Amino acid sequence: MTTPSSLLGQPISRVDGPLKVTGRAKYAGEFNVPGLTYGHVLSSTIARGRIQKIDASAALALPGVLHVFTHENRPSTAWFDRNYKDEDAPAGSPFRPLDGADIVYSGQPIALVVAETFELARHAASLIRVEYKTKEHETDLAAQRHKAHSPAPGKGGYEPPPKPRGHPDKAFKSAPIQVDAEYSTPVEHHNPMETHASTVIHEDDGTLTIYDKIQGVQNSYDYVSRVFKLDKDQVRVRSPFVGGAFGSGLRPQYQLFLAVMAARELKRSVRVTLTRQQMFTFGHRPETRQHVALGAAPDGTLLSVIHEALSETSRFEDYCEVVVNWSGLLYQCENVRLDYKVAPLDQYTPIDMRAPGAVLGVYALECAMDELAYKAGVDPLELRFKNYAERDQNQDKPFSSKELKACYYQGAERFGWARRSAAPRSMREGKQLIGWGVATGIWEAMQQQAAAKAVLSIDGTLTVSSATADIGTGTYTVMTQIAAETLGLPLDAVTFKLGDSSLPKSPIEGGSWTVSSVGTAVKEVCEKVREQVFAFARKVHHSPLAKAELDEVTFSGGHIRLKSDPSRAVSLTEAMRHAGVLHVEEQAMGLPNPKQLQYTRAAHSAVFAEVKVDEDLGVVKVTRVVSAIAGGRVLNPKTARSQIIGGIVWGIGMALEEETLLDQKLGRFMNHDLAEYHVPVNADVHDIDVIFVDEEDTIVNPLGAKGLGEIGIVGVAAAIANAIFHATGKRVRELPITLDKLL
Template sequence: MTTSSKPIGQPISRVEGRLKVTGQAKYAGEFNKPGLLYGMVVSSTIAKGRIKSIDTSAALAVPGVLHVFTHENRPSTAWFDRNYKDDDAPAGSPFRPLDGADIIYSGQPIALVVAETFELARHAASLVRVEYKTQEHETDLRARQHKGHEPAPGKGGYQPPPKPRGQADKALSKASVQVDAEYSSPVEHHNPMEPHASTVIYEDDGTLTLYDKTQGVMNSQQYVAKIFKLGENEVRVRSPFVGGAFGSGLRPQYQLFLAVMAARELKRSVRVTLTRQQMFTFGHRPQTIQRVALGAREDGTLESVVHEAFAETSRFEDYCEVVVNWSGQLYACDNVRLEYKVVPLDQYTPVDMRAPGAVLGLYALESAMDELAHELGMCPVALRLKNYAEKDPNTGRPFSSKELKACYSQGAERFGWSKRNATPRSMRDGKHLVGWGMATGSWDAMQQPASARAVLSIDGTLTVSSATSDIGTGTYTAMTQIAADTLGVPLEAVTFKLGDSSLPMSPLEGGSWTVSSVGSAVKQACEKLREQVFKWARKLEKSPLAETELNEVTFAGGRVFFTEDPSRGVSITQAMRHAGVLHLEEVVTSLPNPVQKTYTMSTHSAVFVEVKVDEELGVMKVTRVVSAIAGGRIINPKTARSQIIGGVVWGISMALHEETAVDPNLGRFMNHNLAEYHVPVHADVHDIEVIFVDEEDTIVNPLGAKGLGEIGIVGVAAAVANAIFHATGKRVRDLPITLDKLL
């Protein structure tokens, strides 16, 4: 790429890629300090009850073991006031490790063994003996479904379902064609490659430098400062690289609390790393039971939409997701009733997992739409176009942009949808039944307040920074491109810094809002630099730009020049030398434009899937996927495509593989490892094609870019399920779709 080409829109390889593939990128559990201690968590083996006794003598007798923390001896330095909640906390009382003898879920941390090596700590942890008094637990959502309640407000992103419009139940009963079915999805766990770890470096002056597995260094910093009564200048949190998170790092997890507690008590640096099994002891995608009922005329016009959902939460917090609201927004219908309830169980609070709520609610809705299309004898795409919503039916607001029709048409054309024989079991490939299915996806396009600092040096280098994260989404690269594009300097001249609480404020990296939020701040900070450089460039002696205005010049290739005559220009370094400055710095906070409140801002997708099913064995494989995405301006097609492919793979996994099995007798997740928790491998993933539909949006943010992290997974599970029905004629409504259910 030449230095004069515009970086935004170019398929740039990851700027941090070399560090990762050569092992130079360091993660939370890899930072060291001489004398570092290691903590190992002891987890409860019951789901509910009390600790009668806990014997740590055998563990303490192991040479090299320094301390074993329990509820009986935890230091009073930890503040257990439950009024403070982190930025992603739902309503309720947040869990605090070692708070007391009560056991409220299986796998709860009940002790921390601290030793000179990780191996010693893990061995000593196995020697801790605990005697419990058990109580009857409840971990079965279906058994307690009747005890569901409307969730309390509290979680920042939760939007209660809109009030009913029309008379949905009456319209349903009178509809010519009806579909009324129950759909269910299991508990899922995030399982990022990097386990959760916190390395707390205890400084000589008592301040702490924390390396944490997190999606928000500022959230972790504020959490530690508040819980342990520290000033924010006494706690610095760093997270330069994250090996996957998918929502599991939005809230501070218990290893951070325990590591800080141990470091402050022992006045030593401490690392606490969770085992793969312990990665199943905090948060998960909640199990759901959903009813979707659709009523339509013979021509396919929707007359009624009813969507009811039950999801599990913990006893101590009301975790809630936007599950049913999409059913009132996606299609035009005058009679809609949406209900969402949570059911408290003796499990840890669920946490956000990629596309929380939408991936569950649209699985049910888009499966029901496919069932309705079959009952009507209508093409599934045609049914969706028949009920296409030009405005948001929930609010009446216009969409800031919506190219969903283009997603349908371009996706269908690329897939070859017109060749589909609508009759189930009608398409074959040798001994395999072939099925084609499709579904719609939607996700909110959001912008949060964010800050960025841009420092331009006289040597032409640009350093931009924000306290955001890069959980593998390509944040380093996208921000580098935005900065280089805005100021017109070569990519290699730009360095972007992130993952440090000492940097300018940034929201959590989640919700697909990072490019929208932090990217807008980076753009505006660099625009401020442009304004100052242009002023200096005009003041140069005999400046070729003396009579020009800012809107008449272009910044590119490290120069500022008259757009209509590129020969009339000066270099950025020239302008800075003339001004006699070595560095130019701007710090900007970007805020959402209030006009956004008058629009609904969304990303959209249309997913087309081919499956092949062995007619005798029932073995299923997804052989082809086309995902057409309307995501606004695409900053980097290469990393964007990777985001969508990752989401599609996860959608296939949701449809066919993933399920965390709960033993209701033990109240415990049983397949808590990567051997028995099934996820797709290379042999399960075949052709995936991604189409980015052209979409211009001047309202969503100054960049016109919508997030892509979530939209890739939404709708995929439904498209797979619909394809399996088309192949076999059998409708499986309980995820994942496994051999036993199909046979």
Template sequence: MTKTTSPLGQPVSRVEGRLKVTGQAKYAAEFNVPGLTYGVVVSSTVARGRIQKLDASEALALPGVLHVFTHENRPSLAWFDRNYQDEDAPSGSPFRPLHDDKLVYSGQPIALVVAETFELASYAASLVRVEYAPRAHETDLRARRKEAYEPSKGKGGYEPPPKPRGNADKALASAAARVDAEYSSPVEHHNPMEPHATTVVYEDDGTLTLYDKTQGVQNTQKYISKVFKLSEDEARVRSPFVGGAFGSGLRPQYQLFLAVMAARELKRSVRVSLTRQQMFTFGHRPETLQRVALGASSDGKLVSIIHEAIAETSRFEDYIEVVVNWSGLLYQCDNVRLDHKLVQLDNYTPVDMRAPGAVLGVYALESAMDELAHQLRIDPLELRLRNYTERDQNKDKPFSSKELRACYQQGAEQFGWARRSLAPRSMREGKQLVGWGMATGIWEAMQQPASAKAVLSIDGTLTVSSATSDIGTGTYTVMTQIAADTLGLPIDAVTFKLGDSSLPPSPLQGGSWTVSSVGSAVKAACEKVREHLFKLARKVDGSPLAKASLEEVSFSGGRIHLSADPSKAVSLTAAMRQGGVLHLEEQVLSLPNMPEQNKFTRCTHSAVFAEVKVDEDLGVVKVSRVVCAVAGGRILNPKTARSQILGGIVGGIGMALQEETVMDPKLGRFMTHNLADYHVPVNADVHDIQVLFVDEEDSVVNPLGAKGLGEIGIVGVAAAIANAIFHATGKRVRGLPITLDKLL
């Protein structure tokens, strides 16, 4: 009998792919119901101050305009008097739309116009007249850097920098070679294809069905339930498809609150969609100023690392990312001092954006490492190998697995790194200067508690479910593979359901932990079904499995067979008939094995190699080649895994060369608030990208042995490109993005 190939580890195409390419996949603003009304948000044009007068009479005079909600007429809710926070909220007091006349950032929602059609609501919104009493605002991080303060320890999921080890300042002063430089990164916005939107379907009995753009339907449900005092049965949240998020959908955004408020007050179904311009008014990657100082011996051994970061936050929440901690664990060094401070500005609170903290901190560290290598006249890869560490010195723990050395070796070999000349401006093609740069990448390998349900039917089909999301990462597909593999079923016999608050609990989809967390729950639920099936199979008349143990059998091809003799088998349907059951159902809560996991530091690693070609006369930069070698544990689907890394690399190209949200400090407003002005890589900017997955076994991170891949693809890319540009031109640019004006 032919052995059935396990679906795990196979490049299975997306199971929802046909729905997406044929337009059958429906997103938050595409669920239509009879009598649907439309809400359009009026945004403030002042960054700080108060609303002196708001006149909606012209808008209300239009036939078909149902209501204009403002701080003066909004319903009274206990939420306005309490700090109800969502699951991803940092410490502080969350922003509350239409709370009062106070203005805390430019673009703040100050009114919601609801009308029978979207066009009418949009026109009516333009007729709302507002008079402001502005106050002096401050949106310039550099201007306020002296007011930086240390955030409260341990709040909002923040992991503060470890205590200093050794004496980094003294070691730096006496080092044979020193680099001491400031690196900066600008505000960036996520710009997913699908803007934020919420469609609230108001049922006859007053219950609500919400279709929301979110990375966590149950987080959305909890938020709405607390704010409006609703039970879970009164507000069901669905999000079957998400058109990209990159972190922008982790927290409930204001259109959700406004849509639910309007639906409950009007007793009508309401949709509120945000414009692309409004997407630029809230939630962004924070601007940072970072000092990195490295000291080394003459042979390149690090003797001192100092990494200090200053980042922005709002005046009402302390948003903090883990920016500097990576510098204490990536390389061997006995003298390390790390520091992270915040500055309050009159902006909305920053939010997580792909690889929050790491992509910023690693950029600065890896740029400084390249500067140190140049100063010492040591190959940049060799410098990293000389300082390689097998232990996390921040926590004095070993790594659960670390194949970074193999990433360096395989990535360098694939790239041809050995042919790199040491001196800048020494490689060229005609009028183009050629540069080769590299950097290390790192991200946490985390597991969260998660639940899943598995239901096997008598016809041999399996339905597995969890409330998790799929923001484009391939969750539908990989969960289907895990379930199919566990019960030995073909892919097309398995259906995975997600994005519904009524399904088994799951964490937010972020942090690269979905496969680790939800995947482990799916595996555990299917294993419970396996156990039940095997008991039934042993009782089948004349069963060849009667005296076997579960460890002695395998599940494949819809059968349970002896591993030593596949011809001796019982089909799954026969086992169920024997037991007289039409379906088997199991729901499992999967918890991380913290006693074991806490003995180790668990990380995904990568090595990024980049080639750039820079026009000598014009300064135009082309990233002509990127090779990224990743050690991500067990790769469950190389096709979707590669897509994750490709997407991260493209994001890293944008970070290095293009992405920057420009603030006008006089107006306190982001001026690059559309896709024409805010540049992201397009096809013409993306050339040869090669992704390598290094073999890595890890029995600690989770039962699957898989590490997350959503974030690691972007970490280190900007630094590798910046280092390549220096190698090509001899000019070191320490502020992102690296644009023509900085090179010429």
């Protein structure tokens, strides 16, 4: 049995692990009921235009095909009155499937075939004949640069760049050392293992139980309730397990709407699962073009920072990310100008993807800092120490905590940075050029409002619940640890429930805020249970706790013990029996402390990468990565390390492989499958070392924990790009860095 007093901070294995490895964990597309029907989506083949004719007669003639929904026959819903906005929607008007004949992007859903089997539905969809009238489309970001605009502030959580400080342009022009370069990043797609699916179970009374691939069941719940104008008790959304999402599940995707529409119209249970190819028809990490200009003194001290970014959005929503702001707070500089614009394209709206904005903007900044280091003849790590920011100059606030210097020191020591030969192409093993690179990472440490419920039963078991999600990050496990430690119970006496819209309110799982937000609520609700049970324990006949105060006792091993004499104790079950109660139930709302607004709260990292580049062929291997993370209190080093490793592997893919390619003539993503959309495999991943730097933060939340889901990827691509330059002497500013760009 795990010692209760040591649960937090220990590498506890996932409590949901046995369910996953034995196949008992069920995902959205795996819940079966009698009479279940299957929907298959037909996607448009043009990027812009209008449907002239859609003929589904051949599909409907097949035995077992129940219905074909198109814009011509879809039922009217409240959604089409244009009043609905989901929790994570950017400014604009959300895309509505089957709204009309207009085509606004390639891959747009234009029909849903519902049949008795999945195979039949998919075959029937192939028989539908569609005639289009095409219009000229534009999917080239560079060609639309002249139409770019600044996004509206405050929309979709967007934080516009701060106003310029000092005289950045003047300071740059007069700077003795200058870096002036453009960096570009491509479209990327999330590609979680679990494709998006919705299983809608239609009950005889018309109520709906929905299993949805989503990062926040209450977002889907609100969405369905409002779109279909249903009473709150007519809908329940569940998502007990999510097979990866990385931001693709923050918003309800179109298969949910289609599945609910079909289930209500047919009065049958319906499942709609998107194909891997259709996973490329909604949302992606946006393409960017970034201009960075750094001016410095001869010793590398920054005199000017200018960072301008151009990104893409759809024509129907104004999607934006915080791309450039990091360049005004990561380093000390008195002259800074930051600008961010978006250009509308004939594509679906981009959506958040792991570390949205930061992974793009920090890449450009950190590569530019590396270029500056070489121009100034300063070690790239020393340059970062020289320009270290003790305060956030963007908002003129102190950091709640910042152990970035310790990340630099510990990471450099573990990596062996002191042995680095400074000159490019100066380190090799035979035909292998060796390069070492470094970059800084940063991500916000945020807390949202969240609620939790706790029920302590007379048998000594505790059930805690919140409507949050576990997208593979370890939420089940860490929340169980928090609850068990707070009430001094063994881990196996605690059950944490999530992924159910009927549970206490929780934000979507994203932004690395779940432990901070839901964890705080779990801690607070368990503390309320503590208080009540302690009050019972004081009243037990001849109680050794009769005159004790709450701060004079400790909860451990299912007992309340005097700190001064742990042998004097009352068990939780004894206290409840004496009080005549079978269970103690409490609810709590975790709220951010207003004091947080006085500080900038962030996790930081220092990423060191080693690459080996074949001198003749240009093939790059990332042979070592050391990432030192300052993420506050680490509640579970095992799940936390997994998060950082996952981010690093993704960073390797971002640097060397990941790119969704557009055929501009067709306006269509071409490599829309896992065969041609390249991601790192085992052979691409070598030594990865994660260091968690001790960091105490009493501001971010009562647990002192900062989120770790995003920080692991930030800075990785830059460190690898910088290592490639050190190895080869060739600076590639366009991701991914493929061998054709090196040869």
